[in-house]
Amino acid sequence: MIETFAYEALPSRVRFGRGTIKEVAAEVDRLGARRALVLTTPQQAAAGERLGALLGSALAGYFNDATMHTPVEVTERALDTLRETGADCVVALGGGSTTGLGKALALRSGVSQVVIPTTYAGSEMTPILGQTEGGRKTTIRSLDVLPETVIYDVDLTLSLPPMLSATSGVNAMAHAVEALYARDRNPIISLMAQDGIRTLSSALPILVHEPANIEARSHALYGAWLCGCCLGAVGMALHHKLCHTLGGSFDLPHAETHTVVLPHAVAYNAPAAPEAMAAISRALGAPDAAQGLYDLVRALGVPLSLAKLGMPESGIDKAADIAVENPYWNPRPVTRGGIRDLVARAFAGERPRAAATEDEAA
Template sequence: MIDNFVYNAHPGRVLFGTGTLDRLPEEVERLGIERALVLATPHQRGVAEDLSRMIGTRAAGVFADATMHTPVEVTDRALREVQNRGIDGLVAVGGGSTTGLAKAIALRTDLPQIVVPTTYAGSEMTPILGETQNGAKTTQSSPKVLPEVVIYDVDLTLNLPFDLTVTSGMNAIAHAAEALYAKERNPIISLLAEEGIAALWRALPALRAHPTDLGARSEALYGAWLCGICLGSVGMALHHKLCHTLGGSFDLPHAETHTALLPHALRYNAPDAPEAMSRLSRALGTDNPSRSLFNLAADLGATMALRDLGMPEDGIERATDLALQNPYWNPRPLERDALRDLIAAAWAGECPA
């Protein structure tokens, strides 16, 4: 017996494989973009300039100031470039920071977006935007921010540093794990979530031994794509609320914060989400998903203590209070003492009991 459910599919065109970046010019032309602004972080300015040359006369410039957590002041600067250059389309290359900037611009202008991911962030598959202003991060959902085209080229991930490979992959797993117990969960998304988690679980250890292995990189990017679909199709819960709270309040690195928090959030919700834990166990081949994910990330060299990511100890109480304000739906009710214990354990880097 399958329970009643609602499934919302999001429009979007995906090109997946190796060498797919070569099709960028034709995708720009297909969307009718005449003056594209190429977005990147300062670190990936060179890649953005390469893409600008690839697009040719349809490129109108590069803006390489994308920043973690999408600060509104950076978006405002980019918008001035959009206006001054007569931009009619966006090409974003990089991870969640660059995708976030493209989305923030699209929210305000409704310009078409082509996103070329180089990490496993997954944001490119969602209509969700998180922005930071005055030390607070807020999220919203709008069809305006969903990219029109996503080009997944496995070749672009071959040189992804291994530490970022691990945390970006764990970030992707978090999207799918919470989708398994989200309020809007449904059988279709649960299938995608289980498949995406399993693909990343297989790929991450393999990439430690052979970081440029094309097969493992392909499986990791495939898994991240599926996990991103999950994030964009159903609501999230406690884990994502905590990550947004901590990232915006203490300026913690995004993927690393997801990595450190995920095992503890899963442990908190496990008693009230038995079906989700069963699917997680099947995907991971383990009877203790929270501990297994902690051990995997730690064994692969990830930082598992929030204190080592820059969170002060006196921030535990503040983070607890903030997490209780405007909380996301969660399968287990939010209990202040238990929530504080969760954050404290993640701050100390303790393995979930």
């Protein structure tokens, strides 16, 4: 029997394929925009210039200082550039850093957005913006930050280093995992979530050894799109709260943090979400959801511990304190003792396990 549910399709246009970046000028024109500001990180400045050449007369200028976790002070500088160039559109090329900056500019100015992802982050498909100020990362959900157009070009992911492919892909899988036990989950998104996990988990091990494998790259980008749709359509839970806490408080790399934490967050929630765990296990082809995710991460050869990412051991208690201050909805009650145990195991890179049942009453 199918339970009562609500499903709301988000108003985004998606162009998927190979060589699709060449259509960027047409997509900007389709939005009715005339002057586009290209956004990149410093490392992708040269790629941004090639994109600018494709825009031709529609190019308004460049801002190449997009930064991880979208610091408010960087957004303010980009807003100055937006005004100086007279741009009425932004074209964000890159991963979550540039996508986040484009969203922050859209929120403050109302400019339209074209996003061209080069990683598997998935945030391009969401009406969610995470911003950091004073060492704290906060998120908002609003259609004002949803990109109007997303151009997926498989060719742009060929240069993505194997390890970044792996962590970016697991980051995308986290969106689908939490969608399966979200409070507002629905059958449509659950189908997309399972297929996203299945597609990415099969493609990522290939990409680690064969980064130029076009078929695997296509599957990974398709899977990332599915997972991004999940993130945009339903609410997230404990895993995302923890990653925002850890990233904003200790300046940890975004995708790598998601990769380390995901198996532990899934293990914590497993007793309260058996149907979701069964779906994750089927998608992974593993007998246990949390252990299957841990084994996947280990097989990819990426860091398994928060310590390897630069988190100090003294941060375990701080992270637990922050995580329980204003917790997201979660299928299992969020307790400080349980979260501290989770973070401690993630810090050490140990195998995940469910929090002790007595923590429920702590």
